[in-house]
Amino acid sequence: MSSLVIIKTGDAFPEVVDQHGDFEQLFIQQLREALPAPLTITVWDARDQTPAPAPSSFAGVIITGSHSMVSEAPPWSEALKPWLQQALAEDVPMLGVCYGHQLMAAAFDGISDFHPAGRESGTRQVRLTQAGQQDPLFSQLPTCFPAHLTHAQSVMQLPPNTTVLAHNHHDAYQALRYGPRQWSVQFHPEFTVPIMQAYIARQRAALRDQGEDPEALISAVRDTPEATGLLQRFLAFI
Template structure:
């Protein structure tokens, strides 16, 4: 049976993982019950990436690493994602995964000229999102959790821009028929977002951000969170159609 693969490309802060688990667990919880087996793959430590014919869909987590560093493991995963899109395998990239997917397909990734976006912010759908199978059911504006210093500065050729805000013009895009990238974090709970704000603005730690770096006060983000079960539902329907 094909697996729902989660590429775990980073780790949250130890203080958060001790309380809430790590990125892969947040995504599994967000997806909810699934008829597909879930396989977690860490490309930073595992040499071989999954064979395409064994993958029903792939989600790429966030990371504290930077796509522009071009780490060998990251470039290997980028090549895998490029092939997955060519094979029409459903893909969802989150934050780092969003940026890596864009890089893999010919977009440009780098540091955002205005620095960090941190907290819970308002994200707006574009008109193109109205007919998108993943974003079409969302409201025109919705709150979403964010923490990122790098962004997709230029979308890949042919990509469809799906969401944005005043800070980030490329909060979501679709490449091909069934591959998406989202800069915001649908897997973050309010507790996880609050934990990031606390960690990054802790004045006792080197490099702490000032409190006025927070882009928006933490609040519930049920609409953004709905993207994970929506994606899982699209994958399940696709598998049923191929059976």
Template sequence: MDNSPPLPLVIVKVGGTFDALRARRGDFEHWVADGLGTQTLPILVIDPRRGDTLPDPVQVAGVVVTGSHAMVSHREPWSETTAAWLAKAVALDTPVLGICYGHQLLAHALGGEAGNHPGGAEVGTVTVSLTEAAATDPLLGGLPAQFPANAVHWQSALRLPEGAVPLAASAHEPVHAFRAGKHAWGVQFHPEFDAEAMRGYIDNLRGELTAMGADPQALRNGVSETGTAASLLGRFARIAEARQGV
């Protein structure tokens, strides 16, 4: 009988939310942990920006990389170190879920390209449409063909790694989700953002949105509940749990 403790589910915190939102709601790692909803795997938060050491991927049950207000294309040292670590995790078939920045970083880490979206920013609740490949995907399989999701990004995964499978798109963003290998996924949208968080982002970005010709109030009015998108965090946790036999 194996009495060893379960391996941790690691949240790699590569960014933080706005101060006003953090004061009310906590930060990205709290939103992600709430969505994962695991009762069996311990949660370990690692912040490479402050010099935290990333654990051996063999010693973790799974990895979630958060969003960030940074840009992958700036290739900051902590980001490049995390990218190399992610490539090792994927090679070892450790379950990985990259969100927004994490999605782009995963693409970059595996030989793809991240950079500014040629059409500019995508902010608000958007309609995500699944590809045919998503129907048999371990993470997205069984979801509706279209569902609302919250997004806020200026950069995108402009080129996917060789062999990666596109899984979702929106009218603005051709790669809202992809899978690399068997158990590594990137999602450009934010499954951890509920309606309050999305409205908070629109409020904090009001100046930038107005400058780019968007209507912040219309975007705010268009925010809706995104339960299907949110379910991806729990689905990912169940995959990590199952691979640990718990």
């Protein structure tokens, strides 16, 4: 039986975990209904000191978000880089999300670091590039769509041989493709409205410090069906 592995790279805030589930559970909830019968879901916590399974042993890979920072190079995160390089070389389908997005870019010789404009949080508009409009995973999305975002770091330098699929006013690299079936997104397709609102509430002080209105951001949070739909569409490439 083939398995889709969710690589867990961190934990959500305790109140989010208590009310909605941890990062890996949020993905499972969104994927469960569309999961083909032969495919199962496995969770691998990359922070555990256990031998990494071979990438080719999985039918597909999803890499979660994290409150860690890619540029701070935690040892478990650095250990994932050659694993991701091998998975790309073996054409294992991959989808990195937020931290997973930044880590994939760093693993493939890009640079991820703190964004000079500060944190991006809330439901924001993301726009497809021309390449994104023709991409097999993204082409069914409207040219401009809402997505949930919460990040202080971004992909700051593009890896070689990488295609930019989406961007917005804050971030030039909101979605990337590295190979035929290897993508990453800065936004959170697994988030729901209550989860996004909980994250903004947690970040009130930091957002105020950079001149934003947290209450206005909370009020502006809305459903992101187009972004969320990427998760189920990704299953078609496994």
